[in-house]
Structure formats: C-alpha cells, structure tokens
Amino acid sequence: MPEGHIIHRLAAASSTAFGGRAVSASSPQGRFADGAALVDGQVLTGAEATGKHLFLGFEGGAWVHIHLGLYGGLTFGEGAAPEPVGLVRLRLANDDSYADLRGPNTCALITGAEKAAVAARLGPDPLRTDADPDAAWRRISGSRTTVAALLMDQKVLAGVGNVYRAEVLFRHGINPHRAGRDLTRAEWDAIWADLVALMHEGVGAGRIDTVRPEHTPEAMGRPPRVDDHGGEVYVYRRAAMPCLICGTDVRTEEHASRNLFWCPRCQQA
DNA sequence: ATGATATGATGAG
C-alpha cells in the first residue's frame, strides 16, 4: 500500500504515539518473536523514514528496520490493544496507543551501522532535506534505461513508487519509454521539484493527489472518480478511461513486471 | 473454496 509519503507519515505517527517512553513489543504471529523480545520494555528514542524504509530507534542502540513491500501495513489504534486480528508480525503498545505491523517485506533488528548502510544504497528522497537531486541526475543522464524504470529504481530515487512515477511523468508530458539519457536537465529539475511538492502534499493528506485544480473532473464537467488508493490522479489505474485533459484513452502495459500507465497523446514519444 | 490483484524488492540464471 505504501509509497514514501506513507512511510514518512508512519514515522511521525510512531514518534507521536511511542517516542520518549517505554514501549511493549511483541510478535503475536511469532515470526519476529526474538527481535520483539530484545526491545520489549525499552524506550523508543525516535523514528525515521528514508525512502520506503522505516527505522524505529531504541534506547539500547538497536533499530527495528521495517519495509512494508507491496501490501504490508502498519496501523495505529488508541487505548488498550485488542486481541490481534490476522497475522500481526509486530505489535507495539503503551497505555495510550498500540500499533500493528502486518505483511512486511522486512522486519528485522539491525545496528546503527547497518541502518546507515541501508540508507547509503538509496538514491535521494524528495521528502528529506538532506537529499541531493544531482545524485539522481548522475544516474539518469546517460542511462539507456527507460525513465519509467529509473524513477522506480530506489538506488536512483528513494520513495517514489508506481503512482508517483506515472503521475509525475504525465504532469510533465514525458513518455515513460524515453531513455534516461534523452531527458534534458530542465526536464529532470522540473520532475524533482514536482516530486518534492507532490510528496510533501501526500504526507499531509495521507493519499496521492496529483490532478491540478483546472483538470479535476468537476472543473472539466466529468463525473468524479476516486481510485482505491484514495487519491485523485491523471493516469494511474485509469487504463482505457479518457485522459482528463485530451480525452484519449489512457494506456497500460506491463513494464519491468509493474503496471505502467500513460496518455499516448499528452506524453508523446 | 479458489484465484486474481496490489502503491515492492531480491536473488538466481
């Protein structure tokens, strides 16, 4: 369910609910029993997000490294924790709140050095103030790989997923099949600036909205539509539906085993 | 009951 904006929200929510206090940690499912036991009862010192990786810090110096993958989830609740529903890999709880982690790609105890190593192999994260967009440009310019694949490559850019990829390319009229080396510097600068803005909005809203006010279905006199992911978008999962701007059917294809969406008219090759 | 699907990533060949 998550692109980078959600992970940053979860980091903030973790800090708010559990930061600075002792937290009980358990693994109702059992698959993280050893790790949970090691930090159980410790003070949670902080939570950080880099790209799609979430790190929870504990007073003993250990970090819990979480990556939600395609369908993992971390949900929060208030009050006493109820009986776990489904497969809860990790439950955090104090007297006021609880949080349940389900279906993560990764949930592991790591050291500070290992955490640094994870961050080091990621590209710049548009949501972080320490991000260096030039590092991404160095990998994009001159690359024969498609822009579509480059934007999803976390070594190039951290935190961007399938929705932001499709939407930012649409907003800049860039055909996803173009090679990285065919992007101009100006196009890249515009993409980066847009991702910074869009993803910050996503953190605030908890969903991905990319449609400019003048193109909303209401403004265009079309029926409103909200995708399952909860946001208002131009092309993501709108295959065979008319482009919100030009009316051409939005196209889809499998690209590097992910669904790709684009408007063949607004995003000419 | 079964199968398809999903905003992700890795390791083998």
Next chain:
DNA sequence: TCATCCTATCATC
C-alpha cells in the same frame, strides 16, 4: 526476465 516472499481483499465459482 523469472520465481519468490509476505498478507488482505475482492471477484468468481
């Protein structure tokens, strides 16, 4: 490029 991992939800039988 393919198989694999992890889970919930929704559609179809």
